[in-house]
Amino acid sequence: MFRINLIKLILLLFLVSPIPVWSGVNKTEKIILDEKGNPIPFALVKVDDQPAQPVDEEGKTPSLQSGERVLIFALGYQTQQLTWEEWIDAQQIILEEKSSQLGEVVVSATRTERSVEELPIPVTVLNSEKIQETGGIRLSEILREQTGLQISSDHGAGLQMQGLDSDYILILLDGEPLIGRTAGTFDLDRISVSNIDRIEILRGPSSAIYGSEAMAGVVNIITKSPSEKSKIDFSLRQRSFNTWNPGLEVGLVHKNWTTDLFLDHYKTDGFDLSPETVGQTQNPYQATTTQVKISGEISPKLSLSLFGRGYLENSDGLLQSGSSADPQVLTLENERQDFNLNPTLRFKPHENWLFTLRAMTSWFSTLSDSRFQSSGKSFDFQDFSQFYHRSELQTDYQISANQLLTLGMGQLTEAVEATRYDDNNRFDAGYVFVQHQWDPGQKINLVSGLRADFHSQYGQRLSPKISGQYRISENLSWQGSLGAGFKAPDFRQLLLNFNNAASGYYVFGATLAEEGISQLQEQGLVAQILLNPKNLGELKAETSWAINTGFRWKVNQHASLQVNAFRNNIDNLIETAPIAQLVTGQNAFSYFNVRSVITQGLEVDAQIQLSEKLRLSAGYALLDTRDQEVVEQIENGEVFKRNDQNQTRKVTRADYGGLFNRSRHSGNVKLNYREQFTGTDWSLRAIYRGKFGFADRNGNLILDDESEYADGWISLNFTTSKTLKNGIFLEAGGTNLLNTATPAEPNNPGRVLFLGIKLPILNLIN
Amino acid sequence: MKTIHNLFLSTAFAFLLFACQSNSNPDPVVPLAATLVEDLAAPNDNIDRTTGEIIEERPFQFFSLEQNSLVAENEDWDLAFKGTTIRVNSEKNVQAAVVSGIFEEITEVPANATFATDTETSFAIPTGSGNGWYNYNSSTFTVTPIPGRVLLVQTTEGNYSKIEILSYYQGNPPVEEIDPRTTPSGYYTFRYLLQPNGSTSF
Numbered sequence: 001m002f003r004i005n006l007i008k009l010i011l012l013l014f015l016v017s018p019i020p021v022w023s024g025v026n027k028t029e030k031i032i033l034d035e036k037g038n039p040i041p042f043a044l045v046k047v048d049d050q051p052a053q054p055v056d057e058e059g060k061t062p063s064l065q066s067g068e069r070v071l072i073f074a075l076g077y078q079t080q081q082l083t084w085e086e087w088i089d090a091q092q093i094i095l096e097e098k099s100s101q102l103g104e105v106v107v108s109a110t111r112t113e114r115s116v117e118e119l120p121i122p123v124t125v126l127n128s129e130k131i132q133e134t135g136g137i138r139l140s141e142i143l144r145e146q147t148g149l150q151i152s153s154d155h156g157a158g159l160q161m162q163g164l165d166s167d168y169i170l171i172l173l174d175g176e177p178l179i180g181r182t183a184g185t186f187d188l189d190r191i192s193v194s195n196i197d198r199i200e201i202l203r204g205p206s207s208a209i210y211g212s213e214a215m216a217g218v219v220n221i222i223t224k225s226p227s228e229k230s231k232i233d234f235s236l237r238q239r240s241f242n243t244w245n246p247g248l249e250v251g252l253v254h255k256n257w258t259t260d261l262f263l264d265h266y267k268t269d270g271f272d273l274s275p276e277t278v279g280q281t282q283n284p285y286q287a288t289t290t291q292v293k294i295s296g297e298i299s300p301k302l303s304l305s306l307f308g309r310g311y312l313e314n315s316d317g318l319l320q321s322g323s324s325a326d327p328q329v330l331t332l333e334n335e336r337q338d339f340n341l342n343p344t345l346r347f348k349p350h351e352n353w354l355f356t357l358r359a360m361t362s363w364f365s366t367l368s369d370s371r372f373q374s375s376g377k378s379f380d381f382q383d384f385s386q387f388y389h390r391s392e393l394q395t396d397y398q399i400s401a402n403q404l405l406t407l408g409m410g411q412l413t414e415a416v417e418a419t420r421y422d423d424n425n426r427f428d429a430g431y432v433f434v435q436h437q438w439d440p441g442q443k444i445n446l447v448s449g450l451r452a453d454f455h456s457q458y459g460q461r462l463s464p465k466i467s468g469q470y471r472i473s474e475n476l477s478w479q480g481s482l483g484a485g486f487k488a489p490d491f492r493q494l495l496l497n498f499n500n501a502a503s504g505y506y507v508f509g510a511t512l513a514e515e516g517i518s519q520l521q522e523q524g525l526v527a528q529i530l531l532n533p534k535n536l537g538e539l540k541a542e543t544s545w546a547i548n549t550g551f552r553w554k555v556n557q558h559a560s561l562q563v564n565a566f567r568n569n570i571d572n573l574i575e576t577a578p579i580a581q582l583v584t585g586q587n588a589f590s591y592f593n594v595r596s597v598i599t600q601g602l603e604v605d606a607q608i609q610l611s612e613k614l615r616l617s618a619g620y621a622l623l624d625t626r627d628q629e630v631v632e633q634i635e636n637g638e639v640f641k642r643n644d645q646n647q648t649r650k651v652t653r654a655d656y657g658g659l660f661n662r663s664r665h666s667g668n669v670k671l672n673y674r675e676q677f678t679g680t681d682w683s684l685r686a687i688y689r690g691k692f693g694f695a696d697r698n699g700n701l702i703l704d705d706e707s708e709y710a711d712g713w714i715s716l717n718f719t720t721s722k723t724l725k726n727g728i729f730l731e732a733g734g735t736n737l738l739n740t741a742t743p744a745e746p747n748n749p750g751r752v753l754f755l756g757i758k759l760p761i762l763n764l765i766n
Numbered sequence: 767m768k769t770i771h772n773l774f775l776s777t778a779f780a781f782l783l784f785a786c787q788s789n790s791n792p793d794p795v796v797p798l799a800a801t802l803v804e805d806l807a808a809p810n811d812n813i814d815r816t817t818g819e820i821i822e823e824r825p826f827q828f829f830s831l832e833q834n835s836l837v838a839e840n841e842d843w844d845l846a847f848k849g850t851t852i853r854v855n856s857e858k859n860v861q862a863a864v865v866s867g868i869f870e871e872i873t874e875v876p877a878n879a880t881f882a883t884d885t886e887t888s889f890a891i892p893t894g895s896g897n898g899w900y901n902y903n904s905s906t907f908t909v910t911p912i913p914g915r916v917l918l919v920q921t922t923e924g925n926y927s928k929i930e931i932l933s934y935y936q937g938n939p940p941v942e943e944i945d946p947r948t949t950p951s952g953y954y955t956f957r958y959l960l961q962p963n964g965s966t967s968f
Contacts, residue, residue, distance in 0.1 A: 320947070504813075527887040578894050583887075587894045638866055640914025644940060646932055646957075648868045648913050660905075697941045699910030701901050707942065 031092045032059045032072060040095060043074035047084075051351060075105055108172060108200045108220035110437060110447055111209055111406060112396055120447055120469035120479045122548055122564040122603070124201040128224075131193055133672065133683040135719040135733045135754055137237060137245050137266065139191035139221065140747070142199065145687050145717070147619030147668060148603040149201070152661050153747035156187025162203055162566055163599030163625045163662050164216035168487055168542075170206070172220040174307060176342050177213070179388045179414075180364030184490070190311060190338065192264045192289045194235065194247045197224040203603075204548040204566060205485025208449035208465035209408075209433055215485030215544050216568065223293060223307070224260065229253055230762060235729075237756040241749060243268040257296030264289040270317070271749040273741065278329055281746050283317030285334075303346045311338040319370065321379070329373040339363045352398040359391040384418040386491075402439040408432065416491045420498045422512070425491060428456040443471040453486075457494055457511065461486050461541055467548075475554040485544040485568075493539060493574050493591040506588040507576065510539035513590040517580050520588060528581040533590070536579075540593050544570040550603075558609040567600040596628040597659065613674045620667040625658040630702050641698045641705060657693050657703035663712065665690035680722040683733075687715040694744040710744030729758035798968060800869075800959045801834055805936055809952035810849030824848065831919065831927050831960055842922040849952055850900055850909060850934070852891045856883040858922040862890035864898055866914050869930040869957070875966040879918055891917060899931050907946040909934045926966055929958040 032043040032055050039059025046052040047067035055061050064070070070087040073079040077095035104125035105113050116123050124146060136142045140157035143149050150160040158166030167184035170177060178186065199221055206214040230253050237245040243266070250261040266289075270282040288311070295305035313336040321328045344358040365385035371378050392410030399405055414427040433451035440446065448466040455461070467481030495509040497516065508516035514533035520526050550564030573595035578587035601623040608616050631653070633639050639651040658664075666689050673682040693703035694710040703709075719733035732755050739751040806829065812822035828843035829836055837843050844860050846853040854860040861881035865872070882890045895902035899917060900909050917929040935944050936953040943949075961968050 578897070581888070581892075581894065638914075640866070640868065640912075642913040642932075648930075650868075650914075695906045696901075696903050696910070698913055699901055699941070700913050701896075701903060 029063075030061045030087075030090055031055075032061065032074070033092050033094050034077070035094060035097060040074045040077065043072060043077075043095065046071040046073070104198070106200050106202075107222070108175060108218055109202055109206075110435060111175070111394060111408070112404060112437070114437075117477070117552065118445060118469070120445060120467040121481050122203040122479070122550060122562075122566075124203075124605075126199040126201070128197055131196060131199065132721065132731075133681070133719050134685075134717070135731060135735065135756070136193055137239075137243075138189045139193055139196075139199075140188035141735070142193055143188065143201075143219070144715075145668060145670075145685055146201065147605050148203070148601075148621035148623075148666070150661075150663065150666065150689065151188065151747060153745060155182040155185045157189045157747050158185035159188060159219065160661070161201075161216045162546075162568055163601065163623050163659070164568065164570075168213065168215035168485070170210055170212075170214040170218045172210075172218060173309070173340065174223055174342065175220060176340070176358070176360035177210075177388075177390070178338075178340070179362050179386055180336075180338055180366075181490070182366065183492075190287075190313070190336070191221060192247075192266065192287075194245075194264050195224050195249060195260075195262045195291065197222050203564065204481060205463075205465065205483040205544060205546045205568075207463035207485045208451050208483055209435060211431055211433075211451055211453050211461075211463070212486060212488040212541070215487050215542070215570070223262075223291065224249075232761040233758055234761055235756065235758040237754060239268075239754040240752045241269050241271050255296075257294065260291075260293040262289070262291040262293075270315075273743060273746060273749075278320035278327075279318045279332075282749065283315045283332065283334075285313060285315030287311065287313040301348050305344045305346075307340070307342040307344075309338075309340040309342075311336075313337070318373070330370045330379050331373050333369045335365075335367040337363070337365045354396040356394040356396075357392075358394070359389070361390075362386075362388040364388070382419045384420075385416070387413075387415045389413045404437040406433075406435040406437075408434075414491075416495070421491070421495055422497050425495045426456075427491075430454045445469050453488075455488060458489055458539060458541055461488075461543075476551060478549075478551045479564075480547075480549040482545070482547050485546060487542045489539045489541065489574060489591070504582070504584045504586040506582075506586075508579075508588065508590045510536065510591045513579060517588060520580065520582065525582050525584070526580050526588075527583045529579070530581060530587075531577075531579045533579060536590070536592070539574065539591055540572050542570065542572050542574055542593070544568050560607050562605045563602070565600075565602045568598065570597045570599070573597055594629070597625065598628065599623065599625045599659075599662075613676065615672040617670045617672075618668065621665070623662055623664055623666070625662045626656070627659060627702075630656065639700055639702065639704075641700055643698075651700065651702070651704045655704040657709070660693040660695070660703055663690040663692040665712075678722065680720050683719045685717045687717065689713060689715075692744075710742065713740045713742055714738065715740065715748075727760040727763045729756075731756040798959050798961060800957050802955075802957045803829075803834070804938065804955050806836070806847060806954040806956075807936075807952065808847035808849070808954060809950070826853065831921050831929075831958060832923055832925070844919060844921045844927075847952075847954055851889070851893055852899065852917075854884050854890045854919065855922060856885070859883060860922055861920040863918045864891060865916050865918060867916055868914065869916055869928065872916055872918075872928055873968050875918055875926050881918070881920060900934065906944075908941065908944050909951065910941060921960070925960055925962055925964055926968070927958050927960040928968055929956055931956040 032040045034040055041057045041059055043055045044052040045061050047064050047070050050065060053062045066084055068084055070082045070084060071079060072093050074095055077097055080093060080095060104116050106116055106119060106123050106125060107113050109119050109121055109123055116125060126142060131142050134142050134145055140151045143159060144151045151157050152160050159169050161169050166186050171186050202218040204217060206218050210218060231251040233249040235247045245266050247264040252259045267286040268284060270280050270284045272280040290310045292308045297303045315334045317332045319330045319332055321330050341361045347355040367383045370380045390410055390412040392408060394406060394408040397405045409432045412429050416425045431451060431453045433449060435449035438446045446468045451463045453461045463484045463486060465483030469477055469479045471477045493509055494511050496507055497512055498507040513536060517533050546566060546568040548564055548566045553561045555561060572593035574591050575594050576589045577592050579590045580588040582588060601621060603621045605619045610616055634651050634653055634656055637650050640648050641651050642648045668685060668687045670685045675682060690712040691709045693708055695708060697707045698705050715735060716737040717735040718737060719731060721731040723729050734751060734753040736751050741750055742748045806827060808827040809824055811820045811824050813820055826846040826848045827836060828839050828846045830842055831844045842858060843855050854862045861883050863879040863881045865876055865879050884890050892898040899911055899915050901912050902909055911931040919927050919929060921927060931954060932938060933955040934951055936950040938955040959968055
């Protein structure tokens with residue numbers, strides 16, 4: 001049984017370099033084919049403990065030294081094991097394709113390559129086909145169609161997973177963390193999907209290997225691997241709201257080195273859900289993404305890859321300010337920039353050892369300039385710039401055929417400079433982590449991990465996690481995991497120094513509170529100290545414990561089912577609260593660890609191949625959330641509600657609907673059809689979002705009344721695509737075809753229609 | 767202020783309550799009337815949103831619970847309103863407490879209610895969202911009275927009254943209709959009940 005896969009990494013290394021043509025006639029030459037009879041050019045053959053050997057471009061095997069057992073494997077295919085005698089007799093070896101997504105390889109779950117079916121935690125992999133069938137251009141458009149994920153609109157398109165907000169979801173690009181959050185939200189619209197190879201979605205905390213932010217889960221965006229041969233692809237997409245998205249992809253192969261260049265431009269007029277007011281719901285903006293990936297082999301044991309990405313976004317719009325009697329129109333200009341540099345060095349001195357040295361350096365900045373339209377005088381000017389650097393050494397050691405040990409250590413530095421912060425603020429942190437993957441028996445596999453984080457501002461934190469899988473039968477396996485998650489207090493919570501001049505309140509980060517209050521006292525502005533900043537104590541990390549458990553069942557050749565149940569217990573959630581009352585009657589605020597929240601639910605995904613041409617899949621998510629403090633107050637009879645007739649009554653536990661912006665029920669149904677007459681692929685998806693708490697209406701700030709819910713709705717999405725013989729790719733389709741307006745979701749523009757084309761220019765010339 | 771008028775809000779429930787008590791109590795009981803005050807205009811200072819400077823300072827509006835009308839600052843006022851701030855007349859030793867409960871069900875000044883008057887550094891009715899009579903909803907930018915918050919005030923005459931604030935916006939509109947940018951704010955609608963005999967029961 002070959003299950004733990006350090007060796008797959010070699011496979012990647014081989015893929016990096018074009019495979020040399022194997023010369024010389026070889027009597028033992030076999031050919032490795034898929035079920036349709038096409039050669040699998042990336043298959044590997046391994047005899048006993050000898051290094052695995054790749055086949056050539058035609059699927060032909062190299063000459064092998066004799067042994068006892070021969071393993072033939074390829075990504076996405078069922079591994080075959082033959083005895084030497086069987087091998088000698090065989091002319092061709094046919095590998096069966098793994099069904100559904102189970103054969104997909106996941107790197108982010110264990111930081112080593114393992115296929116989905118071997119992972120003891122819930123994982124979804126979206127490959128390029130699934131990305132393409134959504135017709136999406138930005139990452140949010142892909143993720144919103146997945147079971148259990150929601151996109152919420154709060155300072156950008158933020159992801160919600162297992163009932164937790166964007167703040168608690170780590171976003172990785174090729175395994176490296178992305179930075180740049182506004183009010184905690186990572187705006188998924190910043191990520192263009194045109195050159196994404198696949199997306200891995202891990203649910204449940206992964207702080208045991210990733211540290212802070214990996215509390216609800218991790219989304220790893222994997223950019224396309226270097227091409228096998230040179231190419232120039234031009235693509236163009238056009239959409240409703242005068243949206244244009246041209247892109248260019250250039251792949252160059254030279255000896256052992258490949259270079260991929262990617263350019264993407266996005267321009268839209270935006271949209272307006274409330275034409276009666278000045279300004280649009282989404283302002284016109286344009287964004288350019290540039291990516292370069294260079295990778296190659298320095299020596300057979302040493303490979304290098306360099307990745308660079310730049311993102312530049314500009315938007316402008318209008319906003320009405322002031323009172324209705326004296327309206328003032330403001331012009332807004334916003335700019336956002338993001339640069340990432342990520343070199344990775346891989347050294348494999350021995351079959352059982354792999355060293356990976358990687359670094360990620362990022363710069364993120366925003367600038368917003370609002371002015372009075374009439375006078376051009378400045379109304380508000382804010383800038384924010386953040387620097388992030390991380391370097392890390394990971395060592396993988398294959399202890400034995402069924403044990404793989406991973407050790408990591410790293411250092412990170414973060415700095416922020418902004419209008420709302422004093423001086424230059426800097427964090428330093430270090431961490432070590434260890435992970436053990438172990439298959440104690442044929443039916444059991446375990447992954448356990450522990451990570452220690454040391455931070456200059458908030459101290460240290462240990463995050464353990466253990467997960468296991470039991471194969472009940474060949475087709476049915478059960479998974480369970482228990483893990484800790486945390487989110488470190490961010491710059492805002494620690495170091496913000498903000499004064500809202502208009503309404504006269506102050507907000508101090510926890511470390512500045514004491515100093516800030518004493519300054520206000522010197523100025524004679526403090527009327528009363530509500531909480532002595534000296535007694536506040538240090539702001540602690542937000543922490544969670546989570547359990548995830550479920551099963552994967554391959555019902556038969558054509559149908560499969562995945563189920564996962566989860567519960568997250570989150571403590572020490574950080575909130576603002578007043579610490580001093582000012583003579584003006586306003587307050588000064590700071591940040592505290594106060595709330596405890598529970599999110600729990602169930603996620604089910606099923607796929608069935610109805611015929612050769614027709615595939616049906618469906619997903620359902622049940623979500624239940626609550627704020628423990630609110631529940632306690634309700635139970636103590638301290639919360640009231642008032643109706644339109646001014647009748648007041650106590651809020652009961654049954655009234656309480658949990659956290660805002662969470663749908664108790666959500667799901668999707670997707671149909672994929674391959675129309676053979678025209679050779680087009682059709683994909684019809686219905687995405688349901690159940691009713692969710694939108695805003696407090698009755699003044700008690702909690703979700704406890706029917707009027708506080710936004711209606712559920714269905715987004716009907718359709719894509720059709722066709723690849724012509726000469727490689728030209730065409731697509732057309734639409735999202736939200738029923739044109740359902742959802743004022744509670746400002747990120748939904750209504751119906752969007754699109755057309756797209758991709759031209760493989762180099763192919764066409766040749 | 768548009769109108770101030772009386773409402774006889776003696777609910778059947780209250781009647782039953784008093785009826786029960788009157789069996790054991792020989793004193794005749796006069797049902798107390800709750801008074802509804804609508805659109806008491808007390809807008810906040812006009813503040814420049816860029817600099818925070820006060821462009822136009824506006825006066826407090828002084829209200830007498832005893833007279834059920836606005837009065838001058840030098841008269842016997844109990845409460846003074848401006849923006850979301852409510853002062854009590856500390857010179858006349860007006861005291862106030864904030865309690866939780868249902869207006870009709872508060873038939874007695876609770877023993878644990880802590881009465882205080884305004885000082886240089888503190889308000890008897892605390893300001894700030896969630897502290898006193900209102901919540902500020904930062905997602906909808908609206909000020910809403912906290913349901914179940916009742917203000918108890920001992921007036922200039924020493925009588926107890928209970929007050930429930932119902933709206934902060936002109937015309938007491940349903941919350942869905944409030945647009946914080948256009949709906950005029952600083953317009954108080956509240957109801958109160960005054961026990962003129964000096965006792966602590968309502």
